[in-house]
Amino acid sequence: MRGLAAHAAAEVFAQNGYRNATFREICQRAQANIAAVNYHFGDKERFYSAVVEHVIEQEGDVLREFQSRMETPAPPEERLRTFVHLALNSLLGASPPTRLIRLMAHEMMEPTPALDFMVERVVQPTHQNMREIVREILGEKADERMIADCAHSITGQCFIFHHARAVIARLGTYPAHDPATIEHLAEHVAQFSLEALHSIREGLRGFAVTP
Amino acid sequence: MRGLAAHAAAEVFAQNGYRNATFREICQRAQANIAAVNYHFGDKERFYSAVVEHVIEQEGDVLREFQSRMETPAPPEERLRTFVHLALNSLLGASPPTRLIRLMAHEMMEPTPALDFMVERVVQPTHQNMREIVREILGEKADERMIADCAHSITGQCFIFHHARAVIARLGTYPAHDPATIEHLAEHVAQFSLEALHSIREGLRGFAVTP
């Protein structure tokens, strides 16, 4: 059962979240026995946790590639641009988005114990990347809290275009999430954030310089 | 039945969203007969729509106050600060957040026909406020798309602190959503956004001035 069922379960949990995913649908897709889930995993919650870990491992390649792109030596501004482009393409470019993204979206609405694991393995490393970028741009005058604030502002801008897509679509601002629009959005978020960061850095300098 | 049930239903729908809210729980809270819901509203979907409208009307005071604060004559920078402070206090200040906010959060994950109504009545006016602020700050050189982009960036920053609160809490950046932290976050978002807008405005001017 393991291989096929994990694949099917990942898709069903990604689509419906923990609460609304059903054994029936998972086992139908996996052509597996319904009782097998309880037999192998004990109950729904432990099964879900196992699936989440499976997804993280499976989509690890994407994350590792993201990490390596972040670690290549380049000016922080360029790395920020890369980050935003990769993030928005990953969030808006594919339909449906990766299972990991959809699982996390459900966890944000209705957290389960699996969220701890997802934050530790997926969000933390990404967040640290962004903090490092922000740290380099703002310079040594910036304290860690300010760095975190800015990091949240930047990744938040990316994520909100995914999460609020139903509302934004109804506002009619963007025609659709075609590649050109995604590129435009990424360019905007990168520019908006860099202008802010640079301006803040100047403020910090000025504040320090002023006697 | 009407009064009590509407109250109970609003709470249950806000907690669980349309799909996972049950007549059982609503009627238990309202001490009403389950069949009464179908009697009064026809079916679950119409009942939900009625509850959403009820919530919007009921929480209309907050929205109207928000509008009036936005329409008082003041420099756009000050109105942006007010906007961000009000938004973050509304999103993070109460636990649980207002029913309208929670209903909208569920609609973003799993839209229903009611979302159109919510966008039209709640999101659109607010979004127009933010566009007007951005428009005044950026000046006449900015086109409407850039204005919309920036408006989304700003309101997005506010909303993401609410929506991703479970994740951000696990990142350990902020101790809790006590009033001081909310104030700090609002100050950050306002500053970050204003720095970006001012810097962009300068860029627009420079671009125009430079021969």
Place this chain on the structure above:
Amino acid sequence: MRGLAAHAAAEVFAQNGYRNATFREICQRAQANIAAVNYHFGDKERFYSAVVEHVIEQEGDVLREFQSRMETPAPPEERLRTFVHLALNSLLGASPPTRLIRLMAHEMMEPTPALDFMVERVVQPTHQNMREIVREILGEKADERMIADCAHSITGQCFIFHHARAVIARLGTYPAHDPATIEHLAEHVAQFSLEALHSIREGLRGFAVTP
């Protein structure tokens, strides 16, 4: 309420029979209050009886015309032809058939106390007509039981083409119940029955004549 509701109720009972007709549908059509039915008639059964009587009175004109056609002086063979033509046109010619016919069809499957009334007022007179026709054709040698048997055979042939229409249609014998087909069927039933009756009469004579 009386007028409109009786009309609506007749239609709904004719469509669905006593058991499956609902107050909801009746009152919806009649734009009447659901509680009015119980208020005016006590319960569903008494309401149904009242509606059946109403339908019989209302469709009395058709029955009376039928009766008068039967009582006009004419050879019994011609009256039998008329009977069969009228019956089959009434049973198959209109879509849907008259309410009285549909009510009776339901009563045959699931009799209620109202059936007594329907038999007494509708079936008995018609049956007596057919008996009189048969009696005249067979002559005085025929006893009453034989007359009744033959009468049932003839009216039975008419009725079965209505009642078993779903099955007969699936047998593919007749294309549809267009006027030509109905005419053909009536001609067949009349001829089949008259051949039988005449042949039986000859048998009776021969039987009597033979010493």
Place this chain on the structure above:
Amino acid sequence: MRGLAAHAAAEVFAQNGYRNATFREICQRAQANIAAVNYHFGDKERFYSAVVEHVIEQEGDVLREFQSRMETPAPPEERLRTFVHLALNSLLGASPPTRLIRLMAHEMMEPTPALDFMVERVVQPTHQNMREIVREILGEKADERMIADCAHSITGQCFIFHHARAVIARLGTYPAHDPATIEHLAEHVAQFSLEALHSIREGLRGFAVTP
């Protein structure tokens, strides 16, 4: 569950038809859990279809015996007598009638997809038997439409004594459906039909012979 439930379901569906049969009653009789029905059969419609097929198979013996009686070499007049006797005994002899008969009666009032199957498996073969009998009696001058008409007239007479039994009982013609009465009715239907067929055959001959 299968065996007991099929038995119970057949009885309940036979009594009430598809629409009015309830899982509650079936499972009460079968001492089974209500959810078991959906587990084994998916939904009510598929369950019903399965029960119909089950009944047809179970009562297949009767049908096969009927077929073999029809296929034994004998003059068509004798086979018609046998047909009518078997049919009326099957339709009127048992109380309640066989489940297949009652299921078909309900299908005639409110057809479901199962009717196709019932016609194909039960009605068609029987109808072909009667057509063959009629064909042999009428001789080669008779066209297929006339044969079908007569076959319907004969089987229709049999069936109507079952279907209209509630009405006929109220007409008071026959005391009850005791064996003697059934025998009398069968004799009448057979004689009535044979007289008609023979007379029609003579007419066909005369028509041809007459210059």
Place this chain on the structure above:
DNA sequence: AATGAATGAGCCTTCATTCAT
């Protein structure tokens, strides 16, 4: 006199879980 509101009982269906084999 008449009706909007409410109700208990019942409908088919789906759920995660358990159990006997």
Place this chain on the structure above:
DNA sequence: GATGAATGAAGGCTCATTCAT
């Protein structure tokens, strides 16, 4: 070790009837 069968609880919904006004 693995699974078809079964189950209690709950899901939204409809029914004829009752009740307070």
